[in-house]
Amino acid sequence: MTLIDWFYFPARLAWRQLVFDRTKLVAAIFGVLFACVLVFMQLGFRDALYASAISTALKLNGDLFLMHKQSEALWRPVKFKRTELMRALGNPAVAGVYPLYLGLAPFKNIETQTKRTLMVYGFDPDSQIFSVETIRDQQAGLKLKDTVLFDEYSRPEFGPLRQLLQAGRNITEINDYKIAIIGLIKLGVSFAADGNVVTSELNFMRIFPKRDRGDIDLGIIKLYPGASIKQTQAELRLRLNEFVHVFTYEELLQYEKNYWANMAPIGFIFGFGTIMGWVVGLVIVYQILFTDIANLRNEFATLKAIGYEQGYFIRVVFASAFFLAVLGFVPGCALSIGLYHLAESQIFMPMPMTLHKVVTVFAFILSMCAMAGFLAIRKLKAADPADMF
Amino acid sequence: MTAIIDVDRLSFSFGSGVLVQPVLKDVTIAIRQGEIVLITGPSGSGKTTFLTIIGGLRQAFHGSVKVLDQQLVNSDEQVKIKVRQQIGYIFQQHNLLKSLTALQNVSMTLEMGNTLTEQQRLERSAQMLTAVGLGDRLHYKPDQLSAGQRQRVSIARALVGQPKIVLADEPTASLDKQSGYEAVSILKQLAKESQTTILLVTHDYRILDVADRVVELEDGVIKAV
Structure with a gap:
C-alpha cells in the first residue's frame, strides 16, 4: 500500500461523511470560521497596537537616546x-x-x-x-x-x-x-x-x-x-x-514595544483573547468530531469487523479535522481581510494582512483541529466489532 | 478435505469470579470448505457469541479454534485482523455506511487489500451488485433502498472480496418472508458458485432448506448434528 493510498482512502471516507450531512458541516465550518476570525482580529489589533505604539519613536532621527530609567x-x-x-x-x-x-x-x-x-x-x-x-x-x-x-x-x-x-x-x-x-x-x-x-x-x-x-x-x-x-x-x-538609559534607535523601539507587550496589560489581553479563540474553536470542533464518532460508531465497528485496522479510523478522524480546518480557514481568512480593511478605515490603525500572519493563524487553526481530533479519537475505542452481531 | 473451520472443545464465559456465566461449553465442530451450515437455537444459547469468536471479533481463552489454519484462541490483534479480512460478514441489520452509495459501500471491502485499481474495484463491485439484482441501484444511498435491497447490498459487500468464509447473523430477521428467502437464496447460489463456506445463525425456520447441515445449540452445548 502506497503512502498516498494510506491517507487517501480514509480521507475520502472522511470527506464523504462530512458532505453527507450538510447542516452539520456548515455548523462545523462556522465554528472554525469563528475561531479563525477571532484569532485574526486579536493578532491584528495586537500588531496594530505595537506598530502604532512605536510610530512616533520610529520617526525619530538620532543615533542615541537618553531616557529616564x-x-x-x-x-x-x-x-x-x-x-x-x-x-x-x-x-x-x-x-x-x-x-x-x-x-x-x-x-x-x-x-x-x-x-x-x-x-x-x-x-x-x-x-x-x-x-x-x-x-x-x-x-x-x-x-x-x-x-x-x-x-x-x-x-x-x-x-x-x-x-x-x-x-x-x-x-x-x-x-x-x-x-x-x-x-x-x-x-x-x-x-x-x-x-x-x-x-x-x-x-x-x-x-x-x-x-x-x-x-x-x-x-x-x-x-x-x-x-x-x-x-x-x-x-x-x-x-x-x-538614572538615564542610553538607548540605540533599535533599543528604544524595543523598549517601547516591550512596554505594551509586557508592562501594560494589553499584550496579555490580546494573548488571552487569542488563546480563548483557540479554546472555543477546539471545543466546537471536538464536539463535532466526537458526536460524529458516536453517531458513526456502528459504521466504524462494521468496518473493523470486516478487517479495517484501528489506524485507519484515526486517519479518518484526523482527515475530518483537517478538512474542517481548511474549510473554516479559507472563508475565515477572507472575512478577516474585510474586517482588517474596515478597522483601518474606521479606527485608523494600521492592520496589514501579512503572509506571516496568514501562515501563523493557519498553523494555529490546524493545531486546534488536530488537538480536537486527538481528543476525539479516544471515543473510537467505543466502536467494538464484537457488538455488531 | 480438511476442515476450514475446526473448533475443538471451545469454552467461553462472560463475567468473572462468582458472577461467571458460561456461554459455550466444550463446543466441537468441524466445517468443510463449501459447506453451508445453519446454527439454530433459542436466544441466549450462545449462537452469536460462537459466531463472533469464529470471526475473530471476540477473544476466546479455552479450547481451540482454527479458522483458515489460524489459531484464534489467545491470539493477538494482528492475527484476528488477518482472519477478519478473509471473511465476509452479513449482519442482522444491514450496517451499511449511510453516507456512501451502494457501489461505494461494496467497494469499501476491496479498498483494504488495495491490489486493484479504482476502476477495477468499481467494476467488480458493480458486477456483484448486479449479481444480487441491484444493477440499477448502484448509486443509491442506503436510505433510498428498501430493507431487502439493503440486505442484498450487504450480501454483495460480504462476497465481493471473494472470501473463503461468510458469517451471517440472522440475515433475515429484519426482512419479510419473501425478501428474506430471496436474500438467502442469492447468498446460497453465489456461495456455491465460488465454493464459499457459509456459517449462518438463525432461528428463522423458513430458510432451513438452504443448509447442507443444521446444528442446534442450546445452553452452549451442541445438541444435534
Missing part, C-alpha cells in the same frame, strides 16, 4: 535635567544633542468646540530630530510664535483639519492657549494618544506654562559620521548618571 514608555516620561543631556557633548564622537519635550493637553475642535487630549511634542525646529519630510519643509514656520503642525493621522474627533485649513480656519486652543495650525504632517496615533501636534520648544513652553526648559523628557544625540554607536553608547553609560 523611571520612564515606562515615551508617552508617560519621567523628566530629567537638560544638563544631563548636555554632558554627553563632552564625548568627542557626539556632534549634537537635542531635547524633546512631551505633554498631553486638551485640543479644542475648531468646529464643535469640544476638547480632546492629544500629545504635544516640543523640539528645536532646526534640529531635524524627526525624519518626517513635512516637518523639515515647514521648520521655518514653526519658528514663529504660537504655531504648530497637526498630525493628520489623528482621530477624526479632532475635526476635519485638512478642509478647515484649506478654508483658512486654523486658529484653535491647546491647553487653553491660542495657537495657529500652519500645516499637516504624518506621524501616527497610538493607544496612548489620539492625536499629535509638534511645535517649537519655545511654543511648547507657552502652551505648558508650568514646564521648565531645564526638565526634558527625551534626549536625542547625533554622532559624527563614522563614529561607532556601540562604543559611544558604552562610553556615555560610564560617564552619565545612572
Whole structure:
C-alpha cells in the first residue's frame, strides 16, 4: 500500500461523511470560521497596537537616546535635567544633542468646540530630530510664535483639519492657549494618544506654562559620521548618571514595544483573547468530531469487523479535522481581510494582512483541529466489532 | 478435505469470579470448505457469541479454534485482523455506511487489500451488485433502498472480496418472508458458485432448506448434528 493510498482512502471516507450531512458541516465550518476570525482580529489589533505604539519613536532621527530609567514608555516620561543631556557633548564622537519635550493637553475642535487630549511634542525646529519630510519643509514656520503642525493621522474627533485649513480656519486652543495650525504632517496615533501636534520648544513652553526648559523628557544625540554607536553608547553609560538609559534607535523601539507587550496589560489581553479563540474553536470542533464518532460508531465497528485496522479510523478522524480546518480557514481568512480593511478605515490603525500572519493563524487553526481530533479519537475505542452481531 | 473451520472443545464465559456465566461449553465442530451450515437455537444459547469468536471479533481463552489454519484462541490483534479480512460478514441489520452509495459501500471491502485499481474495484463491485439484482441501484444511498435491497447490498459487500468464509447473523430477521428467502437464496447460489463456506445463525425456520447441515445449540452445548 502506497503512502498516498494510506491517507487517501480514509480521507475520502472522511470527506464523504462530512458532505453527507450538510447542516452539520456548515455548523462545523462556522465554528472554525469563528475561531479563525477571532484569532485574526486579536493578532491584528495586537500588531496594530505595537506598530502604532512605536510610530512616533520610529520617526525619530538620532543615533542615541537618553531616557529616564523611571520612564515606562515615551508617552508617560519621567523628566530629567537638560544638563544631563548636555554632558554627553563632552564625548568627542557626539556632534549634537537635542531635547524633546512631551505633554498631553486638551485640543479644542475648531468646529464643535469640544476638547480632546492629544500629545504635544516640543523640539528645536532646526534640529531635524524627526525624519518626517513635512516637518523639515515647514521648520521655518514653526519658528514663529504660537504655531504648530497637526498630525493628520489623528482621530477624526479632532475635526476635519485638512478642509478647515484649506478654508483658512486654523486658529484653535491647546491647553487653553491660542495657537495657529500652519500645516499637516504624518506621524501616527497610538493607544496612548489620539492625536499629535509638534511645535517649537519655545511654543511648547507657552502652551505648558508650568514646564521648565531645564526638565526634558527625551534626549536625542547625533554622532559624527563614522563614529561607532556601540562604543559611544558604552562610553556615555560610564560617564552619565545612572538614572538615564542610553538607548540605540533599535533599543528604544524595543523598549517601547516591550512596554505594551509586557508592562501594560494589553499584550496579555490580546494573548488571552487569542488563546480563548483557540479554546472555543477546539471545543466546537471536538464536539463535532466526537458526536460524529458516536453517531458513526456502528459504521466504524462494521468496518473493523470486516478487517479495517484501528489506524485507519484515526486517519479518518484526523482527515475530518483537517478538512474542517481548511474549510473554516479559507472563508475565515477572507472575512478577516474585510474586517482588517474596515478597522483601518474606521479606527485608523494600521492592520496589514501579512503572509506571516496568514501562515501563523493557519498553523494555529490546524493545531486546534488536530488537538480536537486527538481528543476525539479516544471515543473510537467505543466502536467494538464484537457488538455488531 | 480438511476442515476450514475446526473448533475443538471451545469454552467461553462472560463475567468473572462468582458472577461467571458460561456461554459455550466444550463446543466441537468441524466445517468443510463449501459447506453451508445453519446454527439454530433459542436466544441466549450462545449462537452469536460462537459466531463472533469464529470471526475473530471476540477473544476466546479455552479450547481451540482454527479458522483458515489460524489459531484464534489467545491470539493477538494482528492475527484476528488477518482472519477478519478473509471473511465476509452479513449482519442482522444491514450496517451499511449511510453516507456512501451502494457501489461505494461494496467497494469499501476491496479498498483494504488495495491490489486493484479504482476502476477495477468499481467494476467488480458493480458486477456483484448486479449479481444480487441491484444493477440499477448502484448509486443509491442506503436510505433510498428498501430493507431487502439493503440486505442484498450487504450480501454483495460480504462476497465481493471473494472470501473463503461468510458469517451471517440472522440475515433475515429484519426482512419479510419473501425478501428474506430471496436474500438467502442469492447468498446460497453465489456461495456455491465460488465454493464459499457459509456459517449462518438463525432461528428463522423458513430458510432451513438452504443448509447442507443444521446444528442446534442450546445452553452452549451442541445438541444435534
